[in-house]
Amino acid sequence: MSLEKTVNVEYIPRVEGQGDLKIKVKGETAEVEFVVYEPPRFFEAFLTGRNFIEIHELTSRICGICPVSHQLAALKAVEKAMGVEVSDLTLSLRKLLHMGSHIQSHILNLYLLSAPDYLGYESIIPMAKDNLEIVKRALRLKKLGNDLVELVGGRAIHPVSTVVGGFTETPSKTALDSIKKRLMEAREDAIETVRFVSKFSYPDFERRCEHIALTKEGEYAINDGKLRSTEGLEIREEEYRACIKEEQVDYSWAKHSTVVGRGSYLVGPLARVNLSFNSMTELAKSLADEVGFKTPCYNPFKSLVARALEVLNLVDMSVEAIDNLNLKDERISERDFKPREGEGYAIVEAPRGILYHAYGFNGEGRVKWADIVTPTCQNAKNIEEDLKAFTPKISKMAAEDIALRSEMLVRAYDPCISCSVHAQLLS
Amino acid sequence: MSKLKIAVVKMTGCAGCQMEFLRMEEEFLGLLENVEISYFVMAKRENHEGPYDVAFVEGSVSTPRELNELRELRKRSTTLVAFGDCASSGCVPSILNWIPPAVSARVYENFPLIHSKKESFQRVTPLRDFVEVDVELRGCPPRKELILEVLKSLLIGRKPCLKKYSVCMECKMNENVCLLTSEKRPCMGPVTQAGCGAICPTVGRVCEGCYGPMSDANAPSLAKEFMELCGMSEDDVVQKFRKYAGLDSKFEREAG
């Protein structure tokens, strides 16, 4: 008799946004639907006609967890379209801003969203009772990430000092020095984070699939670089649409992405670490060694370890970035640049994977078309493929346990469901 | 003092308001001594149906599913807080309400299919259009000090003290040079509700109005200044007001 089981998770908890899971396991196979019912907000539609100076401000409202990534992708695309060159200081500050954003988002996932599963709690609230020091460490690191964003961007969620061409104001040396000190002190916390998450007992599950990330020679890329994959993809930002296909599915409001001629793919910390491990700091590499993490790793649950290694990497990268800042009093205002007709394409690494923004503008600098592809959209199909391969392995468990483990897999991807209901404007 | 039973609920929004709630890193452990988080799907696996002393509702209403949920929540909550601009006035996503449906329909190849299946309203509507809202906590997102003010007030049984005056007041308290009068830049500060600490003008950026209209905003006068003093076109003025609170009656005329 073949085993048949239906598992439904109605409102996936401890992820951002509204989505559910429908799984039907039949012996060795499974049918899986990752249903995003979060209502689309049609950003691409209502951006049309808006002025180039406000695109990054508006698109940051796609997401409250990675507003910085949306701002940076939008700014880069707009600046390319308008032929605006930014200073080295701006580039460095943007990177610093982005690193702060990755830290806070990663800590949120590791400690608040994912850890309770592995420690046997329903949430961080009861977990805090028995693990006070761990939770305090989480809160310290999360605050540090947020404070770094606030220092550079003027506000932690939806930063305000970022504008086309640069920043309206640059942080003071004193403030940077004091956050640098905190970052250096945080190294211990980051090391402990790597040790903490690598002790979790991860399901023994691997599925080889294509991993895609930005990469750059001699640098752990987050703001620019080339798009590369474990299957040999190598493209520039402009070529994204020619190589990645998006499709509507009838049960979900998130579109599905595939590599043309191949299949679904994974983006996010695991892909980045797999593709750029050599560019990580020596400390991060040695911690990877200590905890027995080897690349390439195709166990999606281990995204948590990759995420923790990134936190450690980011803490040191931020210190280095602050040390190398050539601080000047630079003030850019929203009126400093004149519009022109043009198109701009950009990709950055959001905490949960590559984020694509592209725009076309008319001569007055108003949006003619907009095209945004978020990481969660790109991961949506791969999440289903993973679940299809994973759930038959645990089909003997009780339905609640299958549900919990499937949720854990979804949480390892750290989906940002509100982000995923973007919509491409078809011509 | 018994613990305050709270719910944090998401409708159509970006989760930024919930993230601001979770930004209470230093306050978190103390908070748990005074409130019981009964429902918060983004942070908890066990969520209870209520009743709640207070429900923080993030996001606007854009599907029938959300509308039903909102009505249920209203019944089960003593205090209902419109949590942020999306809930209070539609915020950035409400710009969609002025876009012809034909344009938004182009975003999915097969729009009718998905539309009928999921019954999208495709309009962004603030909570108060459907249910009685007790507290409007404005901001995109409202800073955590304001969330704490609401929680503290409810704990001791008084009305939360939210600022009614404009961002200009906070801007003056920060001793900034005025960007509008001295640099002729289009700042929304004069008609925007204080609460953020005037963070934008303080770092040299004009206020874009993300805390929504102040209580007796003189929008027509500011719109006139934008055209005469700052040299903006009428279209640009409309776009400026049609951003965080274009659906609000105080900005209705300026937002076209």
Ligand code: SF4
């Ligand atoms: S008010 Fe702003 S921060 Fe809050 S959900 Fe809406 S867009 Fe996000």
Ligand code: SF4
């Ligand atoms: S800069 Fe803006 S907020 Fe500040 S006083 Fe002038 S108008 Fe008001």
Ligand code: SF4
């Ligand atoms: S100054 Fe204006 S735009 Fe800036 S945070 Fe305050 S209310 Fe929002």
